[in-house]
Amino acid sequence: MPLALSVATQPDPRLRPLLSRDYLRFRQPEEEGAAWLAPPSTAVTVIINMGEAFGGLPHAFVAGPSDACDVVSMHGEIDCVELKLTPLGAYRLFGVPVSELVNEVVALTELADLRPERLDDGLLRLADAGPAPAGEVAWVWRRLHAAHGNVPIAALAAEVGWSRRHLVDRFRAQAGLAPKTLARVLRFEELLRRLPTGRFAEVAADCGYYDQAHMNRDFREFAGTTPGDWLARVPSVQYPWVPAP
Template identity: 55%
Template sequence: MPITATPPKITEVGALIRPSLMCMATESDTSLTLVSFGALSPEDCNKLLVATTPTIRRVSTAVPTLTYAERRPSEPVRTLLTRDYLGFAQPPGTSDRWLATPTPTATVIVNTGGAFGGYPRAFATGLTDTHDVIEQVGAIECVDLKLTPLGAYTLLGVPMDELTGRVVDLADVLGPAGHRLTERLANTAGWDARFAVLDEFLLRRAEEGPTPAREVAWAWRRLVESCGVLSIGELAHEVGWSRRHLVTRFRQQVGLPPKTVARIVRFDGLLRRVGTAGRAAWSRIATECGYYDQAHMNRDFREFAGTTPTAFLARLPERMAERMAAEVTSVQYTWVPAG
C-alpha cells in the first residue's frame, strides 16, 4: 500500500460483526482499506497507515489482532458480487464459534495460508436453507468472496443446485483453473496484488461464463426488491412461464426454489433490522418485513436460526444489534455466537 504524507484518520471502529472481527465504515470510493485490530488505544490505531478513513473514539481491547483488506472489483464483476473483495487474516491461538443463518449469497473461500476447519484449501458453497455452527480455530489467511446466486452461476459456470447446502473443492468446480488460481494467490505477496490477480481471473470468467435466463434474473430481482413478499404465482405470471417451469429453472440457476429463496431474503432482511426492534417491537417488525404475524416470524426463526427471536437478540455482542440495522458495506454477516 502506498504511504501518504498525511495518513487519513480512522473514523470509528464500531460495527462489531463478530466479537473478534470489527468492521470499519469506509468511504464508498475507497479502492483498498487495510486495517489491523487488537489491544490498541485509539491513538495507536490512528497511527496505522490505512486508506481513506475518518477519528477513532472507541476501540475494543478484548480481541486478538486481526487484519482484513478490501478492494472494489472492476465492472462487470462488481455487479455479480454482494460486496467488495475481502482479504482476512487471524493469528494463531484464535478460536471462534458462530451460529450462521441462511443468506441469499454464495461463498468462495481461497486460503492463501493453510486450509482450516477440515475444508479444502479453496472451496465454494451455494445457498442453504438451514442454520449451521461455524468454527474458526487457529491461524487463517484467506480471500473471502460473497456472490449473488446468479453471479455465482456465471462465475463458477455450474448449475447452482449442485452446490446447494454443500462445501465443494474449488478445483472440482472450476477444474484446473481453480487449482491455478489458488496457487497463484498463495504465491502472491500483498493484498493489493492478490486482488489484482483475482480481478483479472473473474473478469475473464464473467466474459466466458453462462448467462442466467432472463426470466430467472427477473424473478430473482423481483424477490430481492420486494424483500421476499411476492408470490410464486405472481412471478410466474410476470415472466410468462408456468409455475412448475419457473421453479425448475430457478432452482437450477439460483440453487433453491423461489419460495424458499423468498423466505430467506425476508428473514435476512429481518435480521438486519433487529437492532431497531427491541423485544416490545417484534410484532411491528414482523409485519413490516412481510410476515403475517409474530407467530409466522417465530417459525422462521426456529427453522433458520434454531432459536427464538428473544434468544437470538440476547446473543448479539454489545452494539452489534444496532450496527446490523445500519448500512455496513465491508463485512456483511448476520452471525451470532453459538450457544
C-alpha cells in the same frame, strides 16, 4: 475474544452485477474452541485462504446457498479473502447448476492460486467463458431481491409467461433454491438486518411476516434459536457469523 480485522476492496465495476458486496480480506487470530452460527443465505461464498486452510476445509472453496443454519467450528488462524456472489453470479462464473451447490462446500481450483490483486482478472476470465442466466430467471431474481422475498411466486410466473412448475425448475437450476424457499431466506436475511433497530412486532410486520409468532417460527427453523437470544450474541460487525451457543 481475539480481535478480528476485515478490510474491504472494491471489485472491477464489470463484476458488480455478479457480487453482492465488495471483496473482504478477513483475519482472525486462533481461538481455542470458537464456533459460529451461520444462518441461511442466498449468497454463494468463495473463500481463498492466504495462509493455512482453516476448519479442515479446502484451501479455496465455494459454499453454496443454504436453507438451514449451520455451526462452523474454527480451528487455527484465519487469513482469507471472502467473496459473496449472487446466485446468478455463481452460475455465470462456474457454469454449473447452482442447485448442486446448495448446502454444500466444494473445493475450488480455478481461483486457488490467485492473490487479491489478481482476483478481478480471474473472475472476468471466468465470467467471459460462463453461461448467461435466462432472462426470465434474472427478472424473477431481481424482483424477489428488491422486495426481500415478498412477492407471490404465482405472480412472478405470470409476469414472465411461464408455468409455475417451469419457473421452479429453471430457477432452482440457475439460482440454487426454489423461488419460494429463496423468498423465505431473503425475508429472513432482511429480518436479521433490521432486528437490532426496532421492536420485534414492528420489525416482523415491516419484513412481511403475518405476526410475531410467524417470525418466531422462521427464526426457530432458520437459526435454531429465538430473536432475543440471537441479539444477545450478536458480535461486532467485524465478525462474519454470530457465536454459537
